[in-house]
Amino acid sequence: MRLELRWTDVDDLAAASATRLVGKRLEVDLQALGTLLATDARLTGIRLDLVHPGERCRIGRVFDVIAPRAKLDGGEDFPGVLGGVARAGDGRTLALAGVAVVATDQQTDSVGTLAVIDMAGPNAALSAFGRTHNLVISAWPSAGTARSDYLAAVRLAALRTAVDLARTARDTEPDRVEVFALPPSPRVPPEQAHLPRVAYVFQIHSHQRPTGLDEGILYGDPVRRMLPTVVHPNEVLDGAVLRGFMGRSVTTWATQNHPMIRALYAQHGRTLWFAGVVVTVAQATEPERVRSAFLTAGLVAQTLGADGAVFTKIGGGAPHVDMAQSASQCEALGVKTTVVVEDMSTDGSAEGMLLFDFPGVDAMVNVGSSQEPITLPAMDRVVGADDLAPKLLGETRATYGGLCGAIEQVGATRVMAEVR
Amino acid sequence: MALRVVCYLNQFFGQLGGEEKAGVGPQVVDGAVGAARAVQQALGDAGTVVATVICGDNYAAEQAERAVAEMVPLVAAARPDLVVAGPAFLAGRYGVACGALCAAVQAQLEVPVVTGMHAENPGVELYRRQVHVVQTGAEATRMLDDVKRLVALGLKLARREAIGAPVAEGYFARGLTRNVVAGAVAADRAVAMLLDKLAARPFASEVPRPAFPHVPAPRLIKTLEGATIALVTDGGLVPRGNPDGIEALNATRYGAYSIEGKTGLDAAQYDNPHRGYDTTWVKQDPHRLVPVDVARELERSGAIGKLHETVYSTVGVATTLAHSARMGAEIAEKLRAAGVDAVILTST
Structure with missing residues (x-):
């Protein structure tokens, strides 16, 4: 499988009468885009805003962030959700750097579960989205639209937009081409057979909250009964995996640019052999967790024949334990593991950082505490959250978890909790 | 100056x-x-x-x-x-x-x-x-x-x-955590740490292993037929309206709820604010969390001596160790004072 990400750099984003790329400036026909998105009967009152790095602007009610991508020579975009169900991960895909699509949630009253993005000030540097030009989509549910249907519609609007934007690079020579090619897992050339085989166990959803019917996560499947499954890493990079609707310190953008898959590709053939990816879900009950853990360990140790595995989680406490339980089962089969955890302490004490203590699970990297308070400085403009503007405009308090892109549980970020 | x-x-x-x-x-x-x-x-x-x-x-x-x-x-x-x-x-x-x-x-x-x-x-x-x-x-x-x-x-x-x-x-770690910005993203650090572990090189985990104390289960000194059994849960069972205001996460409170005269829990009278797991099924039938129905049958058949008439409940999600230990000790003290011999603790 060979995936080419054909990157085009964008350094400006502007409203115009046509959607096209002019040099490095991306021009967007907001009216035409708004009309396209309004065809979804579940949405009403579409609003599109453009915000820029360095602008004293805060985006509120952030639900998810999507990277602009589009298949170049056929193939389906975001298969199973936007496009038809088809395999992803092969061929050429257009990708825009420096620009992102931000979807907001205008429905929920519990705004504490939503995040903000700061385009200037000290917090802009903590998030990838403080450094991108962002097209912000605000849309309201039409009468009678249930919560899950609304979120499905909002996400679909963002995916449509992401494809629309990326297609502008169709006739442009890319600034760089990234190639991801991994042969079938067992076929290791003899001269590289000494390298340790490393697998990645990617928890893609947590059943702490049941998924909606339209909450496609793996090729459009809401993963309600999913058992651990082996996928090619390119499928993840090419739109097969989307974040569900529970967005605790994880964005679809980070999955599309998956940092762990990139890190393993970067070392592949040099210090390790990338043996493959196992996708899992965090289960709701103990028998499900145990079943999932030993099935994962079997795939990692016996099917992929890995010597080592890295793990990431999604969601909160139960997924944290679920991940560690799988890692522990791997260790029992002789597979060395490293897990990426959040600092789970809610009172800032080192004693509360972990919710598990399993044999062998002793190598831990952390992505920081999402509970730690952070100050949001005053801004000149609030986008995506008119109703919250009075609060979000002035200096206010939030947490790291409330700053979208400051903590990405898949490991895309540099924030970490240090014990002092 | x-x-x-x-x-x-x-x-x-x-x-x-x-x-x-x-x-x-x-x-x-x-x-x-x-x-x-x-x-x-x-x-x-x-x-x-x-x-x-x-x-x-x-x-x-x-x-x-x-x-x-x-x-x-x-x-x-x-x-x-x-x-x-x-x-x-x-x-x-x-x-x-x-x-x-x-x-x-x-x-x-x-x-x-x-x-x-x-x-x-x-x-x-x-x-x-x-x-x-x-x-x-x-x-x-x-x-x-x-x-x-x-x-x-x-x-x-x-x-x-x-x-x-x-x-x-040069000071002793205060056991407090604070977010800092590391030199590399977490994914790169995780792969580097794994390579060290695979090569049996020393590596520094970024999280200390917790020293959770091992609490051995005490022996039941009576026969079950003579014992009073209590039901306790951290799965979030509350009467409708959540009268004690037990928090949906990071709980600091627990409730004591009477089951006197009840042979079971009527789903219409109970709710569950727990934010850490899918509560659909326990809301549909609270016995999936707190098995009062079966416990009453055991009481009737004489398999257990008596079912304690108070159920203790809290929400166990993102709860601090300090509050967990305090609530546990308080509940244990009340159970002991009430002459309870054993507890069925249901977690989620």
């Missing part, structure tokens, strides 16, 4: 005398005396020791609360910008007194404090979470070196400068 510094010493380092003077109460001397002169030397032009508070080891140890209550006003009267206590080295009574005074000054006067002691001084374990305790030798043989490190950290605290990691600054 030179900072005003107050030192705290015991009778020995304050030059009042040895063990025979260990009973003397708190007193204050203008300027630097005894070991406080080393503090003045380390301060140089950066600060002036304006007063030295001295208290005997026995007085401080035997009447600890009173000693601290008497010393805090003496410290306050000198209007310090920084308080330096000790160093106490391996002297146990002295170390505990340094920690106690620092904790009180920091909390009541909001003045920065620093103390120092040897790793095995009991004052370290008692106070390192609350105040900065600099690691020193066991004895005063390298007094000036140790004092210099105390003063260096104290000046940073007094000037509200950023404090580095424990190893870098």
